[in-house]
Amino acid sequence: MFREFVNQLFFGKEQNEKMVKLRYMIEALQYEFMRNALAAGILASIACGIVGSYVVVKRIVFISGGVSHSAYGGIGLGCLFDFNPVLGSTLFSLAAALIIGVVSKESSQREDTVIGVIWAIGMSLGIIFISMSPGYSANLFSYLFGNILTVPTSDIFIMLVLDSLIITVVFLLYNHFLALCFDEEFALLVSYPQKLYLLLLCLIALTVVILIRVVGVILVIAMLTIPAAIGAQFTNNLKKMMFISTILGIIFTTVGLSISYIFNIASGATIILFSGITYLISIGVSFLWQRRNFSCNKL
Amino acid sequence: MKKLNRVNSEILRLKNICVQYNNATVLENINLSVYKTDFLGVIGPNGGGKTTLLKVMLGLIRPTTGKVEFLGNNPDKKQKHMGYVPQNFYFDRTFPISVRDVVLMGRLARGGLLKKFNDNDKKIVDNALEKVGIYTIKDRQIGQLSGGQIQRVLIARALATEPQILFFDEPTSNIDRRNLKLICSLLKIINKNIPIVIVSHDIEYISTFVNKIACLNKRLLNKNLCGVNKKTIEFAYNCSVNL
Numbered sequence: 346m347f348r349e350f351v352n353q354l355f356f357g358k359e360q361n362e363k364m365v366k367l368r369y370m371i372e373a374l375q376y377e378f379m380r381n382a383l384a385a386g387i388l389a390s391i392a393c394g395i396v397g398s399y400v401v402v403k404r405i406v407f408i409s410g411g412v413s414h415s416a417y418g419g420i421g422l423g424c425l426f427d428f429n430p431v432l433g434s435t436l437f438s439l440a441a442a443l444i445i446g447v448v449s450k451e452s453s454q455r456e457d458t459v460i461g462v463i464w465a466i467g468m469s470l471g472i473i474f475i476s477m478s479p480g481y482s483a484n485l486f487s488y489l490f491g492n493i494l495t496v497p498t499s500d501i502f503i504m505l506v507l508d509s510l511i512i513t514v515v516f517l518l519y520n521h522f523l524a525l526c527f528d529e530e531f532a533l534l535v536s537y538p539q540k541l542y543l544l545l546l547c548l549i550a551l552t553v554v555i556l557i558r559v560v561g562v563i564l565v566i567a568m569l570t571i572p573a574a575i576g577a578q579f580t581n582n583l584k585k586m587m588f589i590s591t592i593l594g595i596i597f598t599t600v601g602l603s604i605s606y607i608f609n610i611a612s613g614a615t616i617i618l619f620s621g622i623t624y625l626i627s628i629g630v631s632f633l634w635q636r637r638n639f640s641c642n643k644l
Numbered sequence: 645m646k647k648l649n650r651v652n653s654e655i656l657r658l659k660n661i662c663v664q665y666n667n668a669t670v671l672e673n674i675n676l677s678v679y680k681t682d683f684l685g686v687i688g689p690n691g692g693g694k695t696t697l698l699k700v701m702l703g704l705i706r707p708t709t710g711k712v713e714f715l716g717n718n719p720d721k722k723q724k725h726m727g728y729v730p731q732n733f734y735f736d737r738t739f740p741i742s743v744r745d746v747v748l749m750g751r752l753a754r755g756g757l758l759k760k761f762n763d764n765d766k767k768i769v770d771n772a773l774e775k776v777g778i779y780t781i782k783d784r785q786i787g788q789l790s791g792g793q794i795q796r797v798l799i800a801r802a803l804a805t806e807p808q809i810l811f812f813d814e815p816t817s818n819i820d821r822r823n824l825k826l827i828c829s830l831l832k833i834i835n836k837n838i839p840i841v842i843v844s845h846d847i848e849y850i851s852t853f854v855n856k857i858a859c860l861n862k863r864l865l866n867k868n869l870c871g872v873n874k875k876t877i878e879f880a881y882n883c884s885v886n887l
Contacts, residue, residue: 402739517758524749527739530730531801533704535752581740581785 373606378494382612385496386598388504389559389568394591395515396552397573398583399545403526406570408445408546411460413553413565415441415467420488420562421474430488431503431554438553441467442546450539491561491613493602500558507551514548523583559598560613571620572597575627597623653680655809655839656701661710663696670696672863674710678809682839683832685854692861694843695731698811701841702728715808724753727802731813731843733794737787743797744782747772750804772800776830792823799827803834810834812842821849828853 373379400409419437423430441463449456475485487495515522518541524532525541532538549569556565572590580586601616608615654677661674670693678684686694699705700712703726715725727750750772751765773779776796781789789797795815802810815827831840832853844850851857859865 402736404736520749520752520759520761521757523741523745524752527741527746527749528733528735530704531728531749534702534726534728535724535749535805536757577738577740581742582745583740586740 369606377498378496379606381496381498381501382493382602383599384501385493385504385559386602386616387595388501388508389555390572390594390598391508391591392504392511392552392555393569394572394576394589394594395511395587396548397569397594398576398587398590399522399526400549400569401573401577402583402586403545405546405549406566407457407460408442409549409553409569410566411445411464411467412438412441412546412550413557413562414464415470416550416553416557417471417488417562418467418469418474419471420485420557421471421478424485425474425478429499431500431558434488434557435551435554437467437470438550439547442550443543446543446546450542487561488557489561489563490611491557491559491564491616493559493598493612493616494606496558504555504558507555511548511551514544518544519584526583560617564613564617567617567621568594568597571617571624575624578627578631593620593623654678655680655682655715657713658701659711659713661697661700661707661712663693663700663705664708669862671700671707674860674864676858676864678839678841680839681835682841682856683835683854684839684841684856684858685850686841686843686858686860687845687850688860690845694845694860695813697860698813698841698843702726702811724805725808727805727807727810729795729798729802729810729812729815733798735786739786741786742783743778743786743789744769744773746786746797747782747800747804750801753805768806769800769804772803775803775834776800792819792827795819795823795827799830808838810838810840812840814844815842824849 374383400406416434416438419433419435420430421433422437423433445456445460445463448454449459521532521536521541522545524535525538525545529538532541552569553565556568560568572593573586575593576586576589579589597620598616601619602612604610604619605612605615656678658674658676661671661676662669663671674697686697688694696705700707701714703712703714747769748761748765751761751769752759754765770779770782773782776799778793778796778800781793786794786797810831812831815824819827831842834840842850842854857866
């Protein structure tokens with residue numbers, strides 16, 4: 346049955362149709378929405394390559410989840426008062442990052458509990474704001490699951506600004522961020538790790554804002570972690586890891602976008618599914634690789 | 645007399661230090677000075693406040709009352725002139741970082757928040773790696789090292805800060821005797837230039853390397869930090885010991 350499917354896909358009657366669609370795809374680049382989609386994918390990949398690497402090595406995936414989901418509150422606020430939801434999500438995710446960072450470090454509360462609470466509050470606020478806003482907003486679905494094809498040019502500029510901000514901060518503070526992620530106690534001797542940690546959480550918040558447009562609130566953590574997790578398998582250097590995961594992110598968004606365009610399926614989910622499958626394959630490959638090396642050593 | 649003073653000048657002074665955690669007294673009225681040639685061993689039973697004392701000296705814990713003076717200053721500011729080798733170094737073994745990059749972190753103590761590493765930093769780091777004998781494995785990922793090697797990486801990192809004093813917390817806890825001996829002889833060489841404060845509950849071993857001992861059990865039991873004295877140690881532990 347599978348073979349039949351593949352045959353149909355690539356060699357069968359439908360071949361011509363698919364080729365035509367691929368040509369459509371290339372022709373589609375003439376359109377602004379398609380160019381914007383590609384640009385959004387690349388800009389998002391840069392942010393998630395850099396910040397996602399920190400998220401993975403510092404093991405703060407759950408915090409990133411809390412920050413991204415609470416951004417939904419900002420989106421709801423934007424819909425209610427009719428301003429750009431990107432602005433609302435920026436405010437909410439920054440606030441969530443700071444609250445999680447300060448409360449979990451300064452008070453005796455358990456960190457994961459705080460994250461869970463902020464996560465849920467943000468989501469609930471979003472749902473309440475949206476139910477209060479007049480009419481039905483079809484757009485909201487695209488904020489939950491992302492729709493890279495509807496990114497307006499104004500949002501591309503916002504993403505560009507946020508990207509430059511992230512790159513500048515990481516370029517300037519790279520060494521201190523590395524020390525913070527690797528050994529917080531040592532960081533305490535040479536810098537101000539609490540403040541740096543809050544700054545790192547804010548960078549995560551900004552990355553979340555960029556990514557929401559591409560993959561949506563719910564899938565942001567996947568985009569933050571998958572490229573970095575694959576990158577981590579190929580290098581022992583954080584800078585290289587950032588570079589590899591940026592490249593991987595660009596591949597994932599571009600290929601995912603093309604697949605979703607050709608088959609007319611949801612773009613955010615396609616991008617994540619494609620990256621997720623690649624991740625699983627990369628785990629399998631590195632597992633086999635290690636086993637091979639191990640048996641070679643034994644011989 | 646004046647010359648002697650200059651050679652063996654006071655580096656660190658603790659004045660009437662008290663530390664309380666949630667009303668439980670951990671340290672009580674500690675007065676202590678560390679001089680330039682000192683190799684000071686701080687010993688005492690578990691829960692005697694050894695690590696707390698070390699962190700007070702480092703400025704990581706603010707004492708409830710009392711004052712710490714480091715080279716005449718208050719170490720409340722960032723301790724850029726103190727090297728510290730922690731006790732239990734928990735880290736992510738999969739962290740993508742090489743041995744050399746861990747030691748380079750020590751250079752962050754010299755320079756501001758925007759610090760970028762230059763050739764001089766790299767030279768100092770390579771020297772430190774050479775000194776502790778792990779230059780050959782400098783490009784390995786940190787997770788591939790043994791406990792003894794990691795201890796050396798941490799010493800190299802502390803040396804890379806070009807410290808005026810070196811703190812060492814429980815070197816006996818993670819490594820075997822052979823490695824400990826190597827590390828202690830390494831510390832003796834380092835001690836020619838800077839004072840070392842070493843915290844341990846393993847008195848029998850530590851006493852063969854240090855030249856001063858402070859017995860700590862909430863209070864400092866020997867006020868003038870004499871050499872090794874069986875009586876004070878027995879008093880500190882409340883049982884007999886073999887030295």
